[in-house]
Amino acid sequence: MGRLLWLTAAAVLAAGCSGAPGGEAAAKRQPDPRPLGGALHYTATESAALHRAEEQEVRKCMTSRGFPYDAIPVGDVERRTAESPYGLLTPSRAAQDGYGLTVERLEKPPADPNAQRVSALAERDRRAWEGALKGAANGPREEIELPDGPTVSVATDSCVAVARRALYGASWDRNQYALQSLRNSVVSDTLDHRLVRAAEREWAACMRDEGFRYEHREDPLKALKKRLDSAGSDAAALRATGREELRIAVRDAACQAEAGLAEQISRAQKHVEKALPPACASLLEKFRAARDTALRQAGARTASTA
Template identity: 40%
Template sequence: MIALCLLVVGGCSRGPAHRGDDPLPAPFDGAAVASPEQERFLHESEERAVAACMRQRGLSYREVPAGRAVAENPYGLLTETQAARNGYGLTADLLAGPPDDPNAELLARLDPEGRAAWRAALTGTGKDERTLSAPDSPDLRINTDGCVYLGRMALYGSEWEQAALTVAGLTTRVIDQVLADPGFRSAQRRWADCMRANGEQFATLQDARGAIQNAAHDAGGDRVALQAVGRRELRLAERDAACQRQSDLPEAVRTAQKRVEAALPASSRRQAAELADLRKRALGPDPTGHRREPSAPKRPATMPRGGR
């Protein structure tokens, strides 16, 4: 957000709430997504669990800070406040550059054998690999003996990986059917007409966002060019969000989504609710406060000591 705010005179300010800032629809009431605030909290909790697991194995680990989080709607919908603050949330990360690896210095002090052992402890040896499957989702391979997996399991529970993969497939199915819905397509044509009236030639929501992605790719590491893309992103996203509201696109999505989800078996809604419950338990009673740190999984310290 800060990087994009610097691109416009006067910086960013909080806009008043209005119709365009009503909660946007997402499959299963957003069961597959977390808010930026929740994402940060969960990331920090997971990193603490990973660090505890590494300490249990006699290895040092510096927690990786949470990156910049921007609310992203699975349909590409935007509120006008989001658009004014962050655009599509694409250029600011490129301007900020990749975050420093807090463990780089630690690894540099290890010999090759020590680095290999450290990485195996963190991500797994490959000896205890499992493959998870779910309809409409790509297979997911996980190393169950690495602290990344064990830390996540300590936070969310052992059911999380399969539940998340299953709901990701269900979400994909809902989105595909909503995007093919005649009511949505009609609203998207009204959106395209509105955009054209504002000098923007795009047929779909994905086309508008894709134009910024392509421009950012073409800019490469040229900061001046990226800043120009950022300014273009803000202007385009604001027009996009305004046209979404004027064409009643969020309501068209909401109506189509309700119809699609109603046709799914009850088990689908139950699986989505179970995933949301797992996240809720991981967040604890106060997602902004001081939740008790997840304990490290009880695993023997089998890896050689490294780091400090």
Template identity: 35%
Template sequence: MVYFTAPETAKLHAAEEKAVQRCMRENGFSYTPTPSPVDRWEPDNPYGLLGENQSRVEGYGITPRILEQPENTAPPQSRFPTEARGYPSKKKVGSERWQRALLGTRQQTVDLPGGGQVLVPENGCVAESRRKLYGADWERLYYLFQTLSNRVITEVTENSYVRAAQTKWAECMAEDGYAVATMEEARARVTRKFEDADRNAAAVRTAVRTELRTALADARCQQQVSLRRAFQTAQEGAEQKLLSQYAPELHRLRTLRNRAVAKASAETDADADGPVRTEGAHS
């Protein structure tokens, strides 16, 4: 529906953080922008679909992702994200006045399809910066379609056509020596293999080989049983069913998305043309 690529997310995050910094400075406080939280190992789909070329070179991306983490940091439990980026979790630094300037003092309620609700900041530098970057109606539309997106994913994974294709995929994997019932289980086994290695060099090398072999078998079986086509067909049907009544809102959200990306990209290009001058402030 509405997605951001990793480069787009990084640019948007940087633009938002710069706007927060300016806003805080105008309110008499200092603020240090936080690094982009973009996960470069995040898959480009929520179902774990693979291509053979990608799998042959990168596997699932699990091993290098874990190796990049500091020791004693728990690895992610899943590579099937269903939560999109929303309000950032800002580190609590400074006085209560600093916190109020950053996060505001009021919240607004956004009603979700099905009766749910989500609270988002209504004032403060974070809220103000997001409104300037994305538009005043962004929060309502964003959470509306985030909820609908999650419903689409649920319907797709429970679709009988998809389930039948996944059963055939599991049979194919078994023929290759991998007794796994789901794609999630195949990835989980690779993760456990690395965890058991405990960063021992020889064991890590074994885990890498295991990941590459498993992912390649996974990708080949997906192709053999036409799993991608099954997911695509199911998703098209689910989206048509759930989103047809929200066509104007979806068009508006995509317009706001494109404007925000263009604005963030323009700021990035401007920064690349020369050094950015920053002014000191007090807290």
């Protein structure tokens, strides 16, 4: 029901915005900057294939340990993979999905096909099943120290970890966490670059001309999240919030384009990445090799089951 309410709101507003002259052509020309050459970004097809391959490996591991396991379905990878790490919007995405806040609130994640079976187990058996899947509380762990200070603890005997090693290789977790930390640093430094700060001031001026008194690009998201919280499960309030989200996002995308925000982020990101230490190149090379191998394996499995 909630999803239908959102689609109705989206259709009403998108119909009024989709006719903007040159809008789609402009969207195709707009840069889509991704840190580290997009090493940590996957297409929807790639994400779905990797998820299925991981779930197959998890099931194989659980079965070998004497536990039943059904693969969890692929979630909404289309929306997730379209998200910009810099909060950039294209006109088409803004008109169809806004910021993705209302639809995320209305949609539920894929149902876990194991939930009912596991909940029916005795406490001891449930702990054993969960320990096999996620790792026992007193089981072996790998401590991964991130470049920016925090340490991540990974259960190495869990079937989730076993699945990742089978698909990506033994050093995947360590390299992935290191690159995620590096990507976050690149995004933060890029957004703080003078080129981006200047473009965001132009964006704020454009939004004021449209009737929105925002100082920062996070402001509309904060306001909409607050409104969604107030709406609760009220269908009319959610529908109204969805329409407002689309209205704001469409104007936000237009102001981003007018300020040349994507272009300035792309330029700033290049400056930031030029200053990265040489060791990053070696880390990226290892990660890409593991990623490419995993994608080939996942693609082959998808083709064999098609």
